[in-house]
Amino acid sequence: xxxxxxxxxxxxxxxxxxxxxxxxxxxxxxxxxxxxxxxxxxxxxxxxxxxxxxxxxxxxxxxxxxxxxxxxxxxxxxxxxxxxxxxxxxxxxxxxxxxxxxxxxxxxxxxxxxxxxxxxxxxxxxxxxxxxxxxxxxxxxxxxxxxxxxxxxxxxxxxxxxxxxxxxxxxxxxx
Amino acid sequence: xxxxxxxxxxxxxxxxxxxxxxxxxxxxxxxxxxxxxxxxxxxxxxxxxxxxxxxxxxxxxxxxxxxxxxxxxxxxxxxxxxxxxxxxxxxxxxxxxxxxxxxxxxxxxxxxxxxxxxxxxxxxxxxxxxxxxxxxxxxxxxxxxxxxxxxxxxxxxxxxxxxxxxxxxxxxxxxxxxxxxxxxxxxxxxxxx
Numbered sequence: 001x002x003x004x005x006x007x008x009x010x011x012x013x014x015x016x017x018x019x020x021x022x023x024x025x026x027x028x029x030x031x032x033x034x035x036x037x038x039x040x041x042x043x044x045x046x047x048x049x050x051x052x053x054x055x056x057x058x059x060x061x062x063x064x065x066x067x068x069x070x071x072x073x074x075x076x077x078x079x080x081x082x083x084x085x086x087x088x089x090x091x092x093x094x095x096x097x098x099x100x101x102x103x104x105x106x107x108x109x110x111x112x113x114x115x116x117x118x119x120x121x122x123x124x125x126x127x128x129x130x131x132x133x134x135x136x137x138x139x140x141x142x143x144x145x146x147x148x149x150x151x152x153x154x155x156x157x158x159x160x161x162x163x164x165x166x167x168x169x170x171x172x173x174x175x
Numbered sequence: 176x177x178x179x180x181x182x183x184x185x186x187x188x189x190x191x192x193x194x195x196x197x198x199x200x201x202x203x204x205x206x207x208x209x210x211x212x213x214x215x216x217x218x219x220x221x222x223x224x225x226x227x228x229x230x231x232x233x234x235x236x237x238x239x240x241x242x243x244x245x246x247x248x249x250x251x252x253x254x255x256x257x258x259x260x261x262x263x264x265x266x267x268x269x270x271x272x273x274x275x276x277x278x279x280x281x282x283x284x285x286x287x288x289x290x291x292x293x294x295x296x297x298x299x300x301x302x303x304x305x306x307x308x309x310x311x312x313x314x315x316x317x318x319x320x321x322x323x324x325x326x327x328x329x330x331x332x333x334x335x336x337x338x339x340x341x342x343x344x345x346x347x348x349x350x351x352x353x354x355x356x357x358x359x360x361x362x363x364x365x366x367x368x
Contacts (some may be wrong), residue, residue: 014342015349020317022361023352026294027302027318032209034223037201040230044194047231 182246186237197237200246201230207247208254214318215258215311216299221265229257244328251319251329255311297359301351309344312337 077090180188180199188196205226212225232253240249302310315326327334352359 013349014345016345017317019361020313020345020348023348023359024298024317026291027214027298028320029291030210030213030295031206032213032219032222033206034209034226036205036209036223036226036230037198039223039227040201040234041195041198043227043231044197044234047235048194 183242186240186242186246189234190238197234204247204250205230208250211251211254211319212258214314215255215262216303216314217258217261221261225254225257225261228261229254232257248325248328251315251321252331255315255329259307259311294359297356301348301356301359304351305344305347309340309347312340313344313348316341 180196182200182203185196185200189200208229209222209226212222212229213219217225229250233250240246302314305313311330312326315321315329316323321329323334323337326337330337
């Protein structure tokens, strides 16, 4: 135990690099010869392939959706334009969509603003509370530290006394 | 005679998409990695698994390699980490046994009775009892024969820290050998008597 402590504190004697070199010499002669090239390359290729498949599958869905959706959309527009007031209907639809988008953006902005304005006073109040109780917390920390030191000293005295008063048996004891 | 491509050339080719060129790098360094793993205390039958893991990690991170230091330094770093991870994962299986009383009190003649395989096994056992952060620099310095600055690069620690860890590791090794394995000391137990 004492020796470990001395080593930890750097007070134990370093036997020197030569002594260690001599001791560990047999380990320097150990060699391992593992042929892992084939298994590594198999793993590398396996890791590459699924990635490519996933990317390909992922990009296929939007492509298929666009291929089906585009003719339908174009057909609907053509039908609207071909009927009498088709062009005006299309214009009105675009205006209505724009209005909906504008209302949505405005609602989101308003919502975020409300959250920020209601949370700011709370944050300020919390900061003020912390500022007020900071000296109390510091004092409590100091008292706890002092109490810890006192309890260590007390237990040290108690153990020293117990050690002095105990009798050592023939096979050893506390002494 | 065809000129062997350098490590940097091969890495550039692999990164450019010629994945099959990575096999040349693996073949070039597989012995170094396997031996380093063995010396880090990995069991001989598990060295292949660790080497496989090391080369796969290297491949996955090949783009992060900076050519300012040798590829072998980077490989050592990954091998050391892989070996430590592997040992942590297997800790419950390979918990060191208590030293048997017969070994602890091995007499002067025990030195002569050791076969080299037995010495290696005992040395691995001693190293296994040294805490990881002391053992790793010790292995790199005194078994792999690396200079201090390269160990610092491999372990990504300041040279001063490596120096103090080496000092403590050597003192611990000496303490362990003197107390539990006297026959492993240079000259065996005779030198002590």
